Every structure is written in C-alpha cells, then in structure tokens.
Amino acid sequence: MDNYHITKSGDKWTLTKEGNERPSKTAETKQEIIDKTREFMNDKTGSVKIHKEDGKFQEERTYHRKDDPSDSKG
Template identity: 60%
Template sequence: MDNYHIVLTGKGWQLTKEGDAKVLKAAETKAELIEVAAVFLKDKTASLKIHTSDGKIQEERTYPRCADPAASKG
C-alpha cells in the first residue's frame, strides 16, 4: 500500500507520495485538493494522510473507499 500526504507548503496545498519529493497534485485550498486526491486515488490501494496547516495529521483515509460502510467486512 502506498502512502500519500496532503500538506501545506509555501506554494499552497500539495499532494505527494511518501518518499518522493515530486508534487503529484496541487490546489489553493485543502478542500479542493482532497476532492482532487479522491479522484486520483480512486483505483489505487493507498493511505492518504491529510495534514493540518501546522503539519500534524488531521485525518487518514484509505483507498479504495467503500461506498457503503455497512458493506465493509471489517
């Protein structure tokens, strides 16, 4: 499983893959980038860590996302 991070930089909010400095996606707002990241990660098996503006992890999401949480086997 690959790990991705949404972080605030001097150039706005950026999506990066853990261990790689390359910026995969960028946006002016965190909310916008979360939507973009969801589309980008839709067909991947991944963990997305969404950070606060001071760098702390606010939330973690796993992909693919289950449309119906009741259908989850875990």
Template identity: 50%
Template sequence: MKNYHLAKEGNAWNLKPEGGSRPVVHAATKAEAIGQMRAYMHGHEGSVKIHKENGQIQEERTYPKSADPRRIKG
C-alpha cells in the same frame, strides 16, 4: 500499500507519495486539494494522511475503503 501525504507547502496544498518530491496533486486550497485527491485515488490504492496547516496529522483515509486494515477482524 502506498502511503501519501496531503500537506500545505508554501501557499499551496500538495499530495505527494511518501518519500517523493513531486506532487501528484497541487491546489490553492485544502478543499480543492481534497477533491482532486479523491479523483486521483479513485484509480489508486493507498493510505492518505491529511495534515493540518501546522503539519499535524488531521485524519487518515484508505483507498479503496475495502483495503482498510481496521475493518478486518483479528
């Protein structure tokens, strides 16, 4: 499963694959970036770590939800 990070860089919010340098989503606000992220992830599988402005991880989302490893009993 691919990992992505949604974080603020300068005055914009970018969604990048882990280890990647080019954003797959670029937006002026966090809310706009999350909306674009949802649309992008609709056709992709992966885990997205959403960061706060200070860089700390706020939450993690798995796409599609059925791929979330925490839902598996074990």
C-alpha cells in the same frame, strides 16, 4: 499499499507520495486538494494522511474503502 500525505507547502496544498520529492497534485485550497485526491486515488490503493496547516496530523483515509485493513468504523 502506497502512502500519501496532504500538506501545506508555501501558499499551496499538495498531495505527495511518500518517498517522492515532487507532489502528485497541487491545489489552492485544502478542500480542492481533497477533491483532487479522491479523483487521483480512483484507480489506486493507498493511505492518505491529511495534515493541518501547521503540519500536525489530522486524519487518515484509505482508498478504496474496501481495502482498509482496519476493522474499525472510522
């Protein structure tokens, strides 16, 4: 499963695959990058870690939900 991170970079929000330097997607706002990520991950399996503006971890989402290895409801 691939791992991705949503982070703030300068004045943009980015979606970057772990190990890559260049972002897969960029957006002006956090909500916009989350929406773009949902579309981008439509045909992929992976984990997306969403970070706050200060870089601290906020939440993790698994795409597709059925592929979540955790038995938790979260």
